[in-house]
Amino acid sequence: MARLAKLFRAALALSVVLVACSIDRTGTGAGESGGSGGTGGTTPCPAGLTKCGDVCVDTTYNQLHCGACDNACPETQLCAGGSCVTKCFGGSIQCGSSCVDPDIDPTNCGGCGKACASGLVCSAGQCQLACTGGTSQCGSKCVDTLSDGKNCGACDHACAPGTVCSAGQCALTCSGGTTQCGSKCVDTQTDPANCGLCDHACATGTVCSTGQCQLSCGGGSTQCGSKCVDTATDPLNCGACGTQCSANLVCQAGGCVLSCVGGTTKCGSKCVDTQTDPANCGGCGTQCPSGQVCQAGSCALSCVGGTTKCGTKCADTQTDPANCGACGNACASGEVCSGGSCTLSCAPPTTNCAGTCTNTSFDPNNCGGCGTVCALPNxxxxxxxxxxxxxxxxxxxxxxxxxxxxxxxxxFATDPDNCGGCGNACAAGVCLAGQCTTSVSYDLAAQNLTTAGIAGFGCPPVQAYSSSATGPTWGFSWDDVLPASAVVSKITIEIERSSDCNDGFGAEPTTLNGASAGSVTFSPAVCNGCSTTPATFMLDLTPNTGDYVLGGQNTLLFTLTGPNFEAITENSAWGAGAYARVTLELL
Structure with missing residues (x-):
């Protein structure tokens, strides 16, 4: 066996040398030198290939450069998906000493040794002039840029190690009901290379439908290439195989539209019914476990409410045009399902809403008329x-x-007329966390301030503001906890210390809405000593009526604009100390 393997590798290497190809996909490492002097080494590789030395290789399946240049697989292993494995997986097949994807490999298109002519690409195992089925041409390959980790969202946009390509974006996890298989996010309900679970490939001539390898598509789905798709919602096959919606559109009822209607929700580029979709049950990306169905937006072991389990969905066989009367019995185009039979019109009192006979008197997704969705706050x-x-x-x-x-x-957490429950009105103040209160305090954490030492006074470093002539260095807002009707009667600011006060200056003027509001004294002990005893001052104010300024020497130290309290320093020679707490007293 070892002797045969060595003879095979020798013959393969010789054949590559004779071909003298500069692109190496099979893993022999051979290729053109690019001419005398090695100038060919600077020639860029086609999309999807990596330059290893003077050779352009596909590191996905290259035996000598598996996943990265010079990462050779042992004699007993093969290269598949950029990893050394004992057998090919994920829909790839063994051709010679390498694993190849016959669906997209132009040198083994549809089978080993079936090379596409120059100018053609390999799409769905066929040599064609252009890519089909929603794939894009990257170099000489047709790839799905929504899931290809080397061409994520665009050709040659590779995802970083440890991430996957999900819906055309590099992400840590897969979304939209897809499952991570290797470095790709796939739909195990329809992917023939990962049918039902990763690396479970369907045999030639079969398709993957509802996670099972079958001879034909069921559940109202249509065979497009080797996949079963729902042409009513699939943006890559919208209304018919190969009809792809543009990036800003979704597929709804077999047509590309700007937004979802009929009670469906946009999940990625699809319009789905989160009440019945097991891949988006109750919300986008919430996938039901294997063996469960989505019923009324929740995953369940069986269907209720007169519905029937059809694949992974609970369907009303009385009205569902994809499962009319029985699972998989799809009505023809232009027909509706009424009373379990495909007809041209709906029987009273139902109405034809996007192919489904609906009672608009009781359907919250078509309430009073088709497409009128009830959307009430909370x-x-x-x-x-x-x-x-x-x-x-x-x-x-x-x-x-x-x-x-x-x-x-x-x-109930913030409504002063219904604080903690209906009818519980606060006599004064506001409602916070479901309780009536007349005071609220804010502790200013150290991470909200800039750490800086104090030069010239021998004090340990404290939290101090950095100089800024353009805006606040920190602040807080009570908009998120106080209603607009709240009236703040007093603000108390406790100062831990002030620094760099030029030996202390007596009473500093304070202005309120441009008018004098008394003064605040910073004593030398507070300014130049190392005392941590807080100095306290109080400022009376009414919010949302203008700017409130507490001034000191040649700087704007505090500014209160509307409901936002901000600290500003305009002079680098003047810094303020850390502030421990701000308390608001309410009317």
Missing amino acids: ATEGCLGGSCTVAACDSGTGNCNDVASDGCEAV
């Missing part, structure tokens, strides 16, 4: 008599005014 929507209703409120909210149009308008 609520689970219902539909009654063609009008949107509140079926349930999100946790921490309530429909306290019994008006459906504004949903569950009361947020």
